[in-house]
Amino acid sequence: MTLALDSQHIAGAAFDTLADQYDSLFTFSTVGRTQREVVWERATAVFPAGYHVLELNCGTGEDAMFLARRGVRVTACDASGKMIEYAERRKAVEAPAALIDFRRLATENLDELPAQPLFDGVFSNFSGLNCVADLRAVSSKLAMRLHPGATLLLCLSTRFCLWEMLHYAAKGDFRKAFRRCRGVSPASLDGHSFSVYYPTVRSLQQSFGPEFRLRSVTGVGIAVPPSYLERWITRYPRLLAVMKRFDEVVRNLPIFRNIGDHMLLFMERV
Ligand SMILES: C[S@@+](CC[C@H](N)C(=O)[O-])C[C@H]1O[C@@H](n2cnc3c(N)ncnc32)[C@H](O)[C@@H]1O
Numbered sequence: 379m380t381l382a383l384d385s386q387h388i389a390g391a392a393f394d395t396l397a398d399q400y401d402s403l404f405t406f407s408t409v410g411r412t413q414r415e416v417v418w419e420r421a422t423a424v425f426p427a428g429y430h431v432l433e434l435n436c437g438t439g440e441d442a443m444f445l446a447r448r449g450v451r452v453t454a455c456d457a458s459g460k461m462i463e464y465a466e467r468r469k470a471v472e473a474p475a476a477l478i479d480f481r482r483l484a485t486e487n488l489d490e491l492p493a494q495p496l497f498d499g500v501f502s503n504f505s506g507l508n509c510v511a512d513l514r515a516v517s518s519k520l521a522m523r524l525h526p527g528a529t530l531l532l533c534l535s536t537r538f539c540l541w542e543m544l545h546y547a548a549k550g551d552f553r554k555a556f557r558r559c560r561g562v563s564p565a566s567l568d569g570h571s572f573s574v575y576y577p578t579v580r581s582l583q584q585s586f587g588p589e590f591r592l593r594s595v596t597g598v599g600i601a602v603p604p605s606y607l608e609r610w611i612t613r614y615p616r617l618l619a620v621m622k623r624f625d626e627v628v629r630n631l632p633i634f635r636n637i638g639d640h641m642l643l644f645m646e647r648v
Pocket of ligand 1: 389390393394405434435436437438440441455456457458461483484485486502503504505506507509510
Protein backbone atom coordinates (compact mmCIF):
# COMPACT_ATOMS: atom_id res chain seq x y z
CA MET A 379 0.00 0.00 0.00
CA THR A 380 2.77 2.41 0.94
CA LEU A 381 4.63 1.60 -2.29
CA ALA A 382 1.51 2.24 -4.37
CA LEU A 383 0.79 5.60 -2.74
CA ASP A 384 4.43 6.63 -3.02
CA SER A 385 4.63 5.71 -6.69
CA GLN A 386 1.46 7.59 -7.51
CA HIS A 387 2.72 10.60 -5.62
CA ILE A 388 6.24 10.56 -7.05
CA ALA A 389 5.30 9.87 -10.69
CA GLY A 390 2.36 12.24 -10.50
CA ALA A 391 4.40 15.13 -9.11
CA ALA A 392 7.30 14.57 -11.51
CA PHE A 393 5.16 14.35 -14.65
CA ASP A 394 2.90 17.23 -13.53
CA THR A 395 5.89 19.47 -14.22
CA LEU A 396 6.15 18.17 -17.80
CA ALA A 397 2.46 18.22 -18.76
CA ASP A 398 2.37 21.70 -20.34
CA GLN A 399 5.38 21.06 -22.57
CA TYR A 400 4.92 17.35 -23.26
CA ASP A 401 3.04 17.72 -26.54
CA SER A 402 5.43 20.27 -28.03
CA LEU A 403 8.50 18.33 -26.82
CA PHE A 404 7.34 14.89 -27.88
CA THR A 405 3.77 14.35 -29.16
CA PHE A 406 3.96 16.88 -32.00
CA SER A 407 7.69 16.44 -32.70
CA THR A 408 8.80 14.74 -35.91
CA VAL A 409 10.51 11.92 -34.03
CA GLY A 410 7.52 11.49 -31.70
CA ARG A 411 5.11 11.31 -34.64
CA THR A 412 7.34 8.91 -36.58
CA GLN A 413 7.72 6.53 -33.63
CA ARG A 414 4.02 6.78 -32.72
CA GLU A 415 2.94 5.84 -36.27
CA VAL A 416 4.51 2.40 -35.76
CA VAL A 417 2.54 1.90 -32.53
CA TRP A 418 -0.69 3.17 -34.10
CA GLU A 419 -0.40 0.75 -37.01
CA ARG A 420 -0.28 -2.14 -34.51
CA ALA A 421 -2.95 -0.61 -32.25
CA THR A 422 -5.34 -0.33 -35.20
CA ALA A 423 -4.84 -4.03 -35.96
CA VAL A 424 -5.32 -5.34 -32.40
CA PHE A 425 -8.04 -2.98 -31.06
CA PRO A 426 -10.99 -3.01 -33.50
CA ALA A 427 -13.98 -0.68 -33.27
CA GLY A 428 -16.32 -1.66 -30.44
CA TYR A 429 -13.51 -2.78 -28.07
CA HIS A 430 -13.27 -1.27 -24.60
CA VAL A 431 -9.57 -0.62 -23.94
CA LEU A 432 -7.89 0.26 -20.66
CA GLU A 433 -5.08 2.70 -21.36
CA LEU A 434 -2.32 2.99 -18.76
CA ASN A 435 -0.15 6.10 -18.39
CA CYS A 436 -2.16 7.92 -21.08
CA GLY A 437 -0.34 11.26 -20.73
CA THR A 438 -2.06 14.07 -22.64
CA GLY A 439 -4.51 11.68 -24.31
CA GLU A 440 -3.06 11.49 -27.83
CA ASP A 441 -3.58 7.74 -28.13
CA ALA A 442 -6.98 7.76 -26.42
CA MET A 443 -8.19 10.31 -28.98
CA PHE A 444 -6.73 8.21 -31.81
CA LEU A 445 -8.49 5.04 -30.62
CA ALA A 446 -11.77 6.86 -29.95
CA ARG A 447 -11.73 8.25 -33.51
CA ARG A 448 -11.68 4.61 -34.66
CA GLY A 449 -14.71 3.63 -32.61
CA VAL A 450 -12.84 2.19 -29.61
CA ARG A 451 -14.12 3.03 -26.12
CA VAL A 452 -11.22 4.03 -23.82
CA THR A 453 -10.75 4.22 -20.06
CA ALA A 454 -7.52 6.20 -19.89
CA CYS A 455 -5.51 6.51 -16.64
CA ASP A 456 -2.43 8.41 -15.58
CA ALA A 457 -0.75 9.14 -12.24
CA SER A 458 -0.30 12.81 -13.11
CA GLY A 459 -3.29 15.03 -12.36
CA LYS A 460 -1.93 17.70 -14.72
CA MET A 461 -1.63 15.24 -17.62
CA ILE A 462 -5.24 14.17 -17.02
CA GLU A 463 -6.44 17.80 -16.82
CA TYR A 464 -4.68 18.53 -20.10
CA ALA A 465 -6.20 15.43 -21.74
CA GLU A 466 -9.70 16.39 -20.52
CA ARG A 467 -9.28 19.88 -22.00
CA ARG A 468 -8.15 18.45 -25.35
CA LYS A 469 -11.11 16.11 -25.44
CA ALA A 470 -13.54 18.96 -24.64
CA VAL A 471 -12.15 21.00 -27.54
CA GLU A 472 -11.38 18.33 -30.14
CA ALA A 473 -13.97 15.60 -29.59
CA PRO A 474 -16.43 16.23 -26.75
CA ALA A 475 -18.55 13.21 -27.72
CA ALA A 476 -15.59 10.78 -27.80
CA LEU A 477 -16.07 7.65 -25.69
CA ILE A 478 -13.12 8.34 -23.38
CA ASP A 479 -13.15 8.31 -19.60
CA PHE A 480 -9.96 9.96 -18.26
CA ARG A 481 -8.99 9.11 -14.67
CA ARG A 482 -6.14 10.06 -12.40
CA LEU A 483 -4.89 6.64 -11.33
CA ALA A 484 -1.40 5.19 -10.89
CA THR A 485 -0.81 1.86 -12.59
CA GLU A 486 0.17 0.42 -9.19
CA ASN A 487 -3.37 1.19 -7.97
CA LEU A 488 -5.31 -0.58 -10.73
CA ASP A 489 -7.27 -2.49 -8.10
CA GLU A 490 -9.13 0.78 -7.41
CA LEU A 491 -10.91 0.39 -10.77
CA PRO A 492 -14.43 -1.05 -10.49
CA ALA A 493 -14.43 -4.86 -10.91
CA GLN A 494 -16.84 -4.51 -13.87
CA PRO A 495 -16.95 -4.06 -16.79
CA LEU A 496 -14.12 -6.27 -17.99
CA PHE A 497 -11.89 -4.78 -20.71
CA ASP A 498 -11.12 -6.22 -24.16
CA GLY A 499 -7.56 -4.92 -24.19
CA VAL A 500 -4.84 -2.90 -22.45
CA PHE A 501 -2.62 -0.29 -24.02
CA SER A 502 0.44 1.41 -22.56
CA ASN A 503 2.50 3.66 -24.79
CA PHE A 504 5.92 5.27 -24.56
CA SER A 505 7.54 4.13 -21.37
CA GLY A 506 4.95 4.74 -18.65
CA LEU A 507 5.55 1.13 -17.54
CA ASN A 508 9.28 1.89 -17.22
CA CYS A 509 8.29 3.95 -14.17
CA VAL A 510 6.68 0.96 -12.42
CA ALA A 511 8.87 -1.18 -10.12
CA ASP A 512 6.66 -4.27 -9.78
CA LEU A 513 5.29 -5.36 -13.17
CA ARG A 514 4.44 -8.81 -11.82
CA ALA A 515 1.82 -7.19 -9.56
CA VAL A 516 0.52 -5.12 -12.51
CA SER A 517 0.08 -8.28 -14.59
CA SER A 518 -2.00 -10.09 -11.98
CA LYS A 519 -4.18 -7.00 -11.38
CA LEU A 520 -4.73 -6.60 -15.13
CA ALA A 521 -5.60 -10.26 -15.57
CA MET A 522 -8.56 -9.87 -13.21
CA ARG A 523 -9.98 -7.04 -15.32
CA LEU A 524 -9.77 -8.63 -18.75
CA HIS A 525 -11.89 -10.95 -20.87
CA PRO A 526 -10.21 -14.25 -21.85
CA GLY A 527 -8.25 -13.72 -25.08
CA ALA A 528 -7.91 -9.98 -24.36
CA THR A 529 -4.93 -8.25 -25.94
CA LEU A 530 -2.11 -6.24 -24.36
CA LEU A 531 -0.09 -3.74 -26.37
CA LEU A 532 2.82 -2.40 -24.33
CA CYS A 533 5.48 0.02 -25.56
CA LEU A 534 8.47 0.40 -23.24
CA SER A 535 11.96 1.87 -23.44
CA THR A 536 14.47 -0.87 -24.24
CA ARG A 537 17.41 -2.00 -22.07
CA PHE A 538 19.91 -1.50 -24.93
CA CYS A 539 19.37 1.49 -27.19
CA LEU A 540 22.10 1.59 -29.85
CA TRP A 541 21.50 5.26 -30.67
CA GLU A 542 21.79 6.29 -27.03
CA MET A 543 24.98 4.32 -26.46
CA LEU A 544 26.68 5.73 -29.59
CA HIS A 545 25.43 9.28 -29.13
CA TYR A 546 26.49 9.75 -25.52
CA ALA A 547 29.66 7.63 -25.79
CA ALA A 548 30.78 9.89 -28.68
CA LYS A 549 30.37 12.84 -26.32
CA GLY A 550 32.36 11.05 -23.61
CA ASP A 551 29.29 10.78 -21.33
CA PHE A 552 29.53 7.07 -20.57
CA ARG A 553 27.21 7.24 -17.58
CA LYS A 554 24.35 8.40 -19.82
CA ALA A 555 25.44 6.16 -22.70
CA PHE A 556 24.97 3.03 -20.61
CA ARG A 557 22.36 4.21 -18.08
CA ARG A 558 19.74 1.73 -19.33
CA CYS A 559 22.08 -1.27 -19.24
CA ARG A 560 22.05 -1.42 -15.42
CA GLY A 561 18.30 -2.13 -15.52
CA VAL A 562 17.38 0.81 -13.31
CA SER A 563 18.47 4.41 -13.51
CA PRO A 564 17.71 7.55 -11.49
CA ALA A 565 15.78 10.26 -13.34
CA SER A 566 14.69 13.75 -12.41
CA LEU A 567 12.03 16.12 -13.74
CA ASP A 568 12.17 19.68 -12.46
CA GLY A 569 13.77 18.54 -9.19
CA HIS A 570 11.46 15.52 -8.66
CA SER A 571 13.57 12.37 -8.55
CA PHE A 572 12.29 8.93 -9.43
CA SER A 573 13.56 5.60 -10.76
CA VAL A 574 13.26 4.38 -14.34
CA TYR A 575 13.38 0.61 -14.89
CA TYR A 576 14.54 -1.05 -18.10
CA PRO A 577 13.19 -4.61 -18.19
CA THR A 578 14.31 -6.98 -20.95
CA VAL A 579 11.83 -8.92 -23.09
CA ARG A 580 12.74 -12.01 -21.08
CA SER A 581 12.01 -10.36 -17.73
CA LEU A 582 8.72 -8.99 -19.11
CA GLN A 583 7.81 -12.52 -20.14
CA GLN A 584 8.48 -13.63 -16.57
CA SER A 585 6.40 -10.79 -15.11
CA PHE A 586 3.43 -11.25 -17.44
CA GLY A 587 3.92 -14.94 -18.29
CA PRO A 588 1.55 -16.55 -15.80
CA GLU A 589 -1.42 -14.65 -17.25
CA PHE A 590 -0.33 -13.54 -20.75
CA ARG A 591 1.35 -15.16 -23.75
CA LEU A 592 3.85 -13.07 -25.72
CA ARG A 593 2.83 -13.04 -29.39
CA SER A 594 5.29 -10.57 -30.93
CA VAL A 595 7.94 -7.93 -30.29
CA THR A 596 8.43 -4.98 -32.66
CA GLY A 597 11.27 -2.45 -32.52
CA VAL A 598 10.31 1.24 -32.48
CA GLY A 599 12.97 3.86 -33.25
CA ILE A 600 15.84 1.62 -34.38
CA ALA A 601 17.46 3.82 -37.04
CA VAL A 602 14.94 6.60 -36.36
CA PRO A 603 16.64 8.31 -33.39
CA PRO A 604 15.34 9.14 -29.89
CA SER A 605 13.49 12.45 -29.45
CA TYR A 606 16.50 14.25 -27.93
CA LEU A 607 17.98 14.18 -31.47
CA GLU A 608 14.92 15.96 -32.93
CA ARG A 609 16.77 19.17 -33.77
CA TRP A 610 19.52 17.32 -35.60
CA ILE A 611 17.36 14.88 -37.59
CA THR A 612 14.78 17.45 -38.72
CA ARG A 613 17.59 19.14 -40.68
CA TYR A 614 17.83 15.97 -42.82
CA PRO A 615 14.32 14.93 -43.91
CA ARG A 616 15.63 12.60 -46.62
CA LEU A 617 17.86 10.79 -44.15
CA LEU A 618 14.89 10.44 -41.79
CA ALA A 619 12.86 8.92 -44.64
CA VAL A 620 15.64 6.37 -45.27
CA MET A 621 15.81 5.57 -41.55
CA LYS A 622 12.05 5.08 -41.45
CA ARG A 623 12.23 2.70 -44.38
CA PHE A 624 15.11 0.79 -42.75
CA ASP A 625 13.06 0.41 -39.56
CA GLU A 626 10.10 -0.94 -41.56
CA VAL A 627 12.33 -3.67 -42.96
CA VAL A 628 14.11 -4.74 -39.75
CA ARG A 629 11.72 -3.94 -36.91
CA ASN A 630 10.40 -7.49 -36.51
CA LEU A 631 13.80 -9.21 -36.77
CA PRO A 632 15.64 -10.67 -33.75
CA ILE A 633 18.29 -8.33 -32.27
CA PHE A 634 17.00 -5.29 -34.23
CA ARG A 635 13.69 -5.35 -32.36
CA ASN A 636 15.55 -5.09 -29.03
CA ILE A 637 18.03 -2.29 -29.76
CA GLY A 638 15.74 0.59 -30.70
CA ASP A 639 14.60 3.44 -28.48
CA HIS A 640 11.38 1.52 -27.67
CA MET A 641 9.98 -1.99 -28.05
CA LEU A 642 6.33 -2.86 -28.63
CA LEU A 643 5.09 -6.07 -27.07
CA PHE A 644 1.86 -7.73 -28.12
CA MET A 645 0.48 -10.25 -25.62
CA GLU A 646 -2.72 -12.24 -25.19
CA ARG A 647 -4.56 -13.25 -22.02
CA VAL A 648 -4.24 -17.03 -21.65
C1 LIG B 1 6.52 9.44 -21.56
S1 LIG B 1 4.89 9.75 -20.98
C2 LIG B 1 3.90 8.82 -22.13
C3 LIG B 1 2.51 9.38 -22.23
C4 LIG B 1 1.60 8.77 -23.29
N1 LIG B 1 1.39 7.37 -23.06
C5 LIG B 1 2.14 8.99 -24.68
O1 LIG B 1 2.23 8.02 -25.43
O2 LIG B 1 2.41 10.12 -25.05
C6 LIG B 1 4.82 8.72 -19.55
C7 LIG B 1 3.51 8.88 -18.80
O3 LIG B 1 3.49 7.88 -17.78
C8 LIG B 1 2.86 8.44 -16.65
N2 LIG B 1 3.27 7.64 -15.48
C9 LIG B 1 4.51 7.51 -14.96
N3 LIG B 1 4.49 6.68 -13.91
C10 LIG B 1 3.21 6.25 -13.78
C11 LIG B 1 2.55 5.38 -12.88
N4 LIG B 1 3.24 4.78 -11.91
N5 LIG B 1 1.24 5.18 -13.02
C12 LIG B 1 0.55 5.80 -14.03
N6 LIG B 1 1.11 6.66 -14.89
C13 LIG B 1 2.43 6.87 -14.78
C14 LIG B 1 3.34 9.88 -16.61
O4 LIG B 1 2.53 10.72 -15.82
C15 LIG B 1 3.33 10.21 -18.10
O5 LIG B 1 2.10 10.79 -18.48
